[in-house]
Amino acid sequence: MNCIIVDDEPLARGEMRSLIDETAKIDVLGEFSNAPSALEFLKDNEVDLIFLDIEMPMVTGLEFAEMFPKRSLIIFTTAYSQYALKSYELEAVDYLLKPIDPQRLEKAIDKAVLYAGLLSKDTVKNTVESNSADFLFIKADRRFYKISFADIKFIEGLKDYVVIHTRQQKLITAMNLKTIHQKISGDSFIRVSKSYVVNGDYIDSFDNHNIYIEDFEIPLGEVYRSEFFTKYAGGFLNTD
Numbered sequence: 001m002n003c004i005i006v007d008d009e010p011l012a013r014g015e016m017r018s019l020i021d022e023t024a025k026i027d028v029l030g031e032f033s034n035a036p037s038a039l040e041f042l043k044d045n046e047v048d049l050i051f052l053d054i055e056m057p058m059v060t061g062l063e064f065a066e067m068f069p070k071r072s073l074i075i076f077t078t079a080y081s082q083y084a085l086k087s088y089e090l091e092a093v094d095y096l097l098k099p100i101d102p103q104r105l106e107k108a109i110d111k112a113v114l115y116a117g118l119l120s121k122d123t124v125k126n127t128v129e130s131n132s133a134d135f136l137f138i139k140a141d142r143r144f145y146k147i148s149f150a151d152i153k154f155i156e157g158l159k160d161y162v163v164i165h166t167r168q169q170k171l172i173t174a175m176n177l178k179t180i181h182q183k184i185s186g187d188s189f190i191r192v193s194k195s196y197v198v199n200g201d202y203i204d205s206f207d208n209h210n211i212y213i214e215d216f217e218i219p220l221g222e223v224y225r226s227e228f229f230t231k232y233a234g235g236f237l238n239t240d
Helices: 010-023 035-044 063-065 080-090 101-117 177-183 220-232
Strands: 002-006 025-031 047-054 073-078 092-099 127-131 133-139 143-148 152-158 163-167 168-171 187-191 196-200 209-212 216-219
Touching: 002 010, 002 035, 002 163, 010 025, 010 047, 010 101, 025 035, 035 163, 047 063, 047 101, 063 073, 063 080, 073 080, 073 101, 080 092, 092 101, 101 163, 101 168, 127 177, 127 209, 133 168, 152 177, 152 216, 163 177, 177 187, 177 196, 187 216, 187 220, 196 216
Parallel strands: 002 025, 002 047, 047 073, 073 092
Antiparallel strands: 127 133, 133 143, 152 163, 152 196, 163 168, 187 196, 209 216
């Protein structure tokens, strides 16, 4: 797997490259101080993963994320936490706050490697074949997988696909989040942002901005916050 680093601060680029080199899991193809120069590179080179700063001159990281080829995955790197929700709406793999914690970076890279594998040519052919009141059948690798709704922890939108996180595995299928949410019955499934549907039975904790399921931190969208608190907590909590 390869990557590029896009950040207008030379020191930040150098630190990120050193941290990536320490993991020895991905190769750095280049470093860029602005989005336009990175975009030129992407025209002639296939890049698996982009480490992308947000607040940059000329073109911000958020604007740039809407320009480059969908085949590239994104991990945002920024000093500003207020961009987290927007980054996930752009289907970023992860969002890292500066200064970057090495262990947190390694976790983000592992996630990117996993998702790159899920998005490979063989796996994106997965399809939802049918559904009932209690389960889905997903066809993958010439086999049918029976996915019980009770086993689904959450569903994540990723580019033109969804990743279904179950207790046993992760499956990707070519379907948007709204459509698969409609196929899953039961009051326990709640849309919590543009990119996530969660099973309330697996929620460990939550606050005004995030939902926590095991080691996963799932952003709670502002548009969905009121409905989530009403549906999940019955409207009894003081969320101020």
